[in-house]
Amino acid sequence: MLIYPNFSSSLMTINKETVKKISKLSRIASNEEFENSMIKDLNSILKFVEQLNELNISNTEPLSSVVDQKLYQRDDVEKKINEKKDILQNSPVKNENYFVVPKIIE
Amino acid sequence: MGEITKLTLVNLVSKIKSKEISALDACSDYVNRIVKSKKLNTFVTETLEQAISFAKKIDDNNLKEGILSGAPIAVKDLFCTKNVETTASSKILKGFVPTYESTVTSKLWERGAVLLGKLNCDEFAMGSSNETSAFGNVINPYKVNDENIVPGGSSGGCSAAVAADLTVATVGTDTGGSIRQPAAFTGIVGLKPTYGRCSRWGIVAFASSLDQAGPMTKNVSDCALMLDAISGFDEKDSTSANTKKEEFLKNLNRNIKGLKIGIPKEYIVDDMPKEIQDLWDKGISWMKESGAIIKDISLPHTKYALPTYYIIAPAEASSNLARYDGVRYGFRASGKDLNEMYENTRSLGFGNEVKRRIMIGTYVLSSGYYDAYYLKAQQVRRLIKNDFDLVFKDVDAILTPTAPSSAFKIGEKKDDPISMYLNDVFTVPINLAGLPAISIPAGFDQSGLPLGLQIIGKPFDEQTVLNSAYALEEKIGFKSQVKDWWM
Amino acid sequence: MADNKFDYYLDGKTGKWEVIIGLEVHAQVTSRAKLFSGSSTKFGSDPNTQVSLVDAAMPGMLPVINKFCIEQAVKTGLGLKAKINRFSKFDRKNYFYADLPQGYQISQFKFPIVGEGEIVLDMPYGTKVVGIERLHLEQDAGKSLHDQDPENSFVDLNRSGIALMEIVGKPDLRSPEEVGQYVKKLRSIMRYLNTCDGNMDEGSLRADVNVSVRKQGSQQLGTRCEIKNVNSIKFMQQAIEYEAKRQIDIIEDGGTINQETRLYDTKKNETRSMRSKEDAHDYRYFPDPDLLPLVLDSEFIENIKKTLPELPDEKKHRLMNDFGLSSYDASIIISEKDISDYYEDVAKNSDYKLAANWMIVELFGILNKEGKEIKDSPVSAVNLSKLINLIKNGTISGKIAKTVFEQMVQRNENPEVIIEKSGLKQQSDPKELEIIIDNIIKNNQDKVIEYKSGKIKLFSFFVGQAMKDTAGKGNPQLINNILSKKLK
Ligand SMILES: [Mg+2]
């Protein structure tokens, strides 16, 4: 039987601080409204995924790819297929030679 | 005129090849219908003029060798198409015109198909109802009591366009059910091939270890033909499978006598509508009638598939979507320094569902949480795959419903991410295990909305999946009930 | 030389401090195409002209690995006497930066292609073995230019995706000098292997330098700071000195060191905290789902093993054991691939020991004076070997050889020709020399009498006369012999 989980009692493991940290890491601007809605949604999703804690899996090898074959390896051959203009064509801010971004302070 | 768009892909191509119908006539009929079908919001970009001139070229030069010769086809806007805007239905890719063509779509055009345009989808394929698109939701050609219904997602533009005869067939992508669930919601056939069967090169990535392109068609034969067209090893995709080229349409047959079909008990869910259970039971008896042997099986980790998916998919997505930063393509917002530019661009460029998933994905990968979430999900993924490996020692294919419900009203589940995610409960395990699975239309619920059955196969055994579906299709005798109400 | 003792300790207010240094060297793999794309790796091309769709992270692009780069990494690993891992994986290191188009760098985190190895350093106080933690393959980033425009930075992706080997050393280094030796030795090994050209000016070899300090005698490691991307040995050494002193000052003033990423400002000779690396601690590594694990079979590794050239350490032993070179001479000869190649060319046709002497004393003297590298040597290896043979077979004396060598430096001419033209050939006919010496004795009877009565110092007077009368070309050995006989 597949039981739909119950989400009424959220642990609220994600607080405002965490949302701020995550949005910074994700480079998504944050504000009060965004933070509040994320706290709600992320906690409900986390509560949902925490079902996995029921399983004892300490000896299970993690699976990152279902593909069962050797990694394909290409030869060391130079291929020129793109012109500079192709590469820069879609850039919203550019000049003749470069992508342009706001000044970086290292 | 007008009847051409009712033809199946296999029939249309054979009539074009035999010159019974010209490529131009076929194309024009589709173009006319597309022009009159704006209400469904299926297209993000139309390339109708180019389509007409390409169709003319096919007729004039008698280019009728290809297996899709003259077939007018629109594709999900997740496939990069050379010189045609590609957006993944996101504001952040607005204006992006690739200088390259995805492997899958280039195979379509090489085989003679004609591009009609790019089909709407959930933003970056993240959704199950097509409501997350930056270009508005697609409307299901099926309607209930004058209320608009979702076409499923994320390939909702695809499913609606096939159901409404706006493209003779299409290719979608399926990360957790995005081909099969919308196919079920609109009464069409949708196949997610084995992971690695079709190249991912040139497809806007959502979750790389799960994404797979596949056909969405009017019937099973069309599906086999489309798979013939788009599958194959690609040395530009390290995860594409180096298997021998197969001929799915040629080997398509209804003989499933003695085939062992598994029925997983874990797919019986608590509050699943009775009509879905009934349909599943009917499917079982149709299979028996065709000579298949039914076996009860168990896939014990099924209930952990959705939570596993909602860790792995967002984690991969958070990284895959990092490239949308306003520097090399697409939308860019201003900012006083580089980070502010990034943050504003991504905050304004992405919709809410995408942001939600990026945030979750970043969280489960971040230091201190990786082992508890991401690593654990990968371990459970192994258990889920092991479940399938084990049962496939005893059965040749598995029969389940495609989705736990029929299509729902637009807006009905929009504010509750989890209830939306539950739509994919029967489809997600298949992506996690990398298996092939098809959804075929199998009947209607009491309000007249289509319902689908899903057949799951062993890795790279699409032929058995297609043959079972072909046998079932004949027993079901599904007839489209689309009424052209929008025209 | 082993009596020289290691003594790099810095004086603080509270006593002496030891500096602990570990290097993460980024070495560009010598290959035609990039690690995951077919773009050229050529240096110095116009901006954004060597950028594939993959390097620019266009939507839907996927990495496909370059087999040669794998071979190069394995080769380097073997050269570092390291464990080659038959199973390795590519991971994504996630961070945002203008020169990182994907928003992540494909690297190897949990399972690197090469495991532990070592590098042996010849220090004045003896040999020192420095541990290698690992070597992994990863993508290089592009380049941001900050000084072309007041409001904007410009991004060039030519470097984006070039294959790098990151060679992570253990924190075994204790002084700027050791760091210098370590980088030189590592570079030399890679040049022998032809896996990295080691050209620091072109950025083919850079290092992140991890520095911490502790009181002399303490066993505990202090908190380290990482100085990013230093691209010359001199700058590494200066940065270490500055950074160590900075840390000592902080600790002695009662402060604590923040583990952070710092930048070395070459103009101000100081390090400072890097703003752009604020979330450097959270790279969210995970296996790249676009790639499969890299599994190497033993045959693949064995085949590479077979192609390994003789490496500096082995060559040094051979030169010492088989040819009797001193440890000092041998370590100079092997220090650079170019030097060792030159040496081999000279020595294969002449005397090993003389070849080493002449290179180290005379040739390097000239090169130093003229500020030249050995590959630009004004004297070819063939000509130097000829000169050595002329000395060895007595055609010219060592002294004359120096004169000849000077002329060779001017014109890189065949020494045989020079000798022929300028008549510098040594006079070695005993009969001719006897006549000359007889003459000298006849004309200096007074000196002969003095000599015979015990003033033996006069012997050199007769030698001098003989040399004078032969215009310096008389064979000194023969002259000595004849004189001894005649003056008895
Ligand atoms: Mg580093």
Ligand SMILES: [Zn+2]
């Ligand atoms: Zn690195």
